[in-house]
Amino acid sequence: MSTTSTTGTAAVVRAPEARTTSGSARAYLLYVAGRLGGAAISLLAVLVTSFFLFRIIPGDPVKAMTHGMPTSAEQLASLRRQFGLDQPMWQQFTDYCGKALTGDLGTSYQFHAPVGELIAQKLPATLLLTGVAVVIYSAIGLWLGTRSAWRHGSLGDKVNTGMALTLWSVPSFWLGLLLIITFSVGVGPIPGLFPTGGMESGDKTGFAYIGDVAHHMVLPVITLVAVGYAQTLLVMRSSLLDEMGSDYLTTARAKGLRDDAVRRRHAVPNALLPTVTMVFINLGHVAAGSILVETVFSWPGLGGLFYQALSVPDLPLVQGLFVVFAGAMILMNLLADLLYPLLDPRVGR
Amino acid sequence: MTITPVPKTARTTRSARSLAWARRRGSVARFWRSYRTHRAGLFGLGALALIALIALAAPLLVGGDVQSVTNAPGTALESPSAEFPLGTDQFGRSLLGLLVWGARISLTVGLLAAALSVAIGTLVGITAGHYGGWFSTVIMRITDWFLVMPTLVLAIVLATVMSRSVWTVILAIGVTSWPTTARLVRAQTIAVESRPYIERAKALGGGHSHIMTRHVLPNVMPLVLAQTTLGISTAILTEATLAFLGLGDPTIVSWGGMLQDAREAGAVSSGHWWYLAPPGIAIALVALAFTLCGRAIEAVLNPKLGVAR
Numbered sequence: 001m002s003t004t005s006t007t008g009t010a011a012v013v014r015a016p017e018a019r020t021t022s023g024s025a026r027a028y029l030l031y032v033a034g035r036l037g038g039a040a041i042s043l044l045a046v047l048v049t050s051f052f053l054f055r056i057i058p059g060d061p062v063k064a065m066t067h068g069m070p071t072s073a074e075q076l077a078s079l080r081r082q083f084g085l086d087q088p089m090w091q092q093f094t095d096y097c098g099k100a101l102t103g104d105l106g107t108s109y110q111f112h113a114p115v116g117e118l119i120a121q122k123l124p125a126t127l128l129l130t131g132v133a134v135v136i137y138s139a140i141g142l143w144l145g146t147r148s149a150w151r152h153g154s155l156g157d158k159v160n161t162g163m164a165l166t167l168w169s170v171p172s173f174w175l176g177l178l179l180i181i182t183f184s185v186g187v188g189p190i191p192g193l194f195p196t197g198g199m200e201s202g203d204k205t206g207f208a209y210i211g212d213v214a215h216h217m218v219l220p221v222i223t224l225v226a227v228g229y230a231q232t233l234l235v236m237r238s239s240l241l242d243e244m245g246s247d248y249l250t251t252a253r254a255k256g257l258r259d260d261a262v263r264r265r266h267a268v269p270n271a272l273l274p275t276v277t278m279v280f281i282n283l284g285h286v287a288a289g290s291i292l293v294e295t296v297f298s299w300p301g302l303g304g305l306f307y308q309a310l311s312v313p314d315l316p317l318v319q320g321l322f323v324v325f326a327g328a329m330i331l332m333n334l335l336a337d338l339l340y341p342l343l344d345p346r347v348g349r
Numbered sequence: 350m351t352i353t354p355v356p357k358t359a360r361t362t363r364s365a366r367s368l369a370w371a372r373r374r375g376s377v378a379r380f381w382r383s384y385r386t387h388r389a390g391l392f393g394l395g396a397l398a399l400i401a402l403i404a405l406a407a408p409l410l411v412g413g414d415v416q417s418v419t420n421a422p423g424t425a426l427e428s429p430s431a432e433f434p435l436g437t438d439q440f441g442r443s444l445l446g447l448l449v450w451g452a453r454i455s456l457t458v459g460l461l462a463a464a465l466s467v468a469i470g471t472l473v474g475i476t477a478g479h480y481g482g483w484f485s486t487v488i489m490r491i492t493d494w495f496l497v498m499p500t501l502v503l504a505i506v507l508a509t510v511m512s513r514s515v516w517t518v519i520l521a522i523g524v525t526s527w528p529t530t531a532r533l534v535r536a537q538t539i540a541v542e543s544r545p546y547i548e549r550a551k552a553l554g555g556g557h558s559h560i561m562t563r564h565v566l567p568n569v570m571p572l573v574l575a576q577t578t579l580g581i582s583t584a585i586l587t588e589a590t591l592a593f594l595g596l597g598d599p600t601i602v603s604w605g606g607m608l609q610d611a612r613e614a615g616a617v618s619s620g621h622w623w624y625l626a627p628p629g630i631a632i633a634l635v636a637l638a639f640t641l642c643g644r645a646i647e648a649v650l651n652p653k654l655g656v657a658r
Contacts, residue, residue, distance in 0.1 A: 042493075042494055042497055045494050046498075053506060053507075053510060054510065162389070165637060165640055165641070165644075166633065166637055168640070169582060169586070169632075169633045169634075169636035169637035169640060170629065170632075170633045170636075171586055171589050171590065171593070171605075171608075171629060171632050171633070173590070173593055173608070174589075174608055174625070174628070174629030174632070174633075175629070177608070177611075177612065177617055177625055177629075178622070178625060178626065178629065180617055181616075181617055181620055181622050181625065182622075185617065185618060185619075185620045196617075196618070284499075285499060291501070291502070291505075292590060292593070292594075295594075306502075306505075307594065310505065310509055310594065310596075311595070313509055318506065318509065321502075322502055322503075322506055325499045325502045326497065326498055326499055326502070328499075329497050329498070329499055330497055333497060
């Protein structure tokens, strides 16, 4: 998570022979081990929270399972036994942790299928949608952020930042609904250009299938990009502004480099570092953040599944998805932490 | 430079309390002079004043009975007309009236949730920064772990698990969004406590609580103010999201709830954009206004940030 605090621990870890290559490699390994340990502890904490969070729920989960239908006492008791709800709390907890670590997240009340299986089915759709969206909005954010900072205070900068802040304030689900009204249902002269939801029409194969999925993806991706690019833009802008006054840029200009080359070869690579961390953290966030967009566009992914699970509420499924969303964040933070020292030699060696 | 001894003697005769007040007035005036130069911040402040006025005057503007489903004035899903400038919802209620009432809940939840979150963050940050040692390590570990949690998912889960009410929403947003503030405040606390005047206060016998509340807190307050303002816009967006997912109080009209109603009434497939557009614009406007104010405050306190004017 925090690269600043890791610098401190890494400096302590640094051995006297750290200057040699093998020493720095060992320091990096120690750093990696520390990060891995931290991630494992975080994951364990997520498991503990998810267990107890859903045990404080008011009402009987078995009642929720039967949707209020008339059921006999024997049926209720057998359901309790089936889902392990008749065991004492600590036994439920150890069972839960043991099973979760082997990938077994319980059985959904709603679909009567293993939660892990349901999640695995829906995962590719979410990865596709959010992956494409994050790549596009990171690229747009970096590009516009660089332009904004390089000409800071200009009209272009003001329009850029103002636009980004405005779009950032817009609720994603609302933007999605408006896009559906405008471009799928059609308002006035605009015909319905895009499908209203889903991922495919169901009758295509081969290249036509790929085109069909892309056609379905246009509006959800636009929504995610519009709401998401502001953060990348602002981080890139402020980190490039930090570099702008640096002496090495004056040196580069004094060498006679063109403005374009100074920006691309000298300023941007240095300003990119905080933004890289940002992109990874966004990747972790976006799986959870797509809940709204997937719901609005009926995208068959994890976010849509989460919404379905909430409306019952289907506790094992909500719990499983909670663990997966938090796990994604932990994984992406870990990747950012591991990548950072490789990009910036001042950190972690 | 001419020496003017008169005000100096006048100042020495004033009490410590009046001196402190004069100093505070001076710094507020300085802050305002600097804030005034940020045009976006002024726009945000103006928009907020207008919306707050509308929210406070809601009973006078549209009357208290617009939320009633039973004796609604219009028929269901009317288009905009002279009587109903924004049309009606599926119960025949005036959408303009609902929009005006919705401002109250949005602002209330936004302000209270942000205040709760910042209060927790400040408390955790100052204690962790002040005491240090293993206590600080443990607290910051917990903070880091909260920071890794997907905030929206945690808020949704909390709102699902607890009963449906406005307080649940405030609590769910407040207890999930404090870690950023805690980190910032802790860093600021450590910076403040390394200054010599803290050592002087300790030498004069100031205890832990005296130093934390009388010396550290006033110094971290400006930062906390900027955090709160930015936090309000996030809280308002989260509130709208929770209401849209059907996790808000179903008996109270809110902007997010209006959007959920619109979706359930089939406003999307029948192209009733006048039902959908206004609540979203209202949410975006309020969130943007708070963001602009927060950024202007940040820029005043830390001119190095380079925020565009």
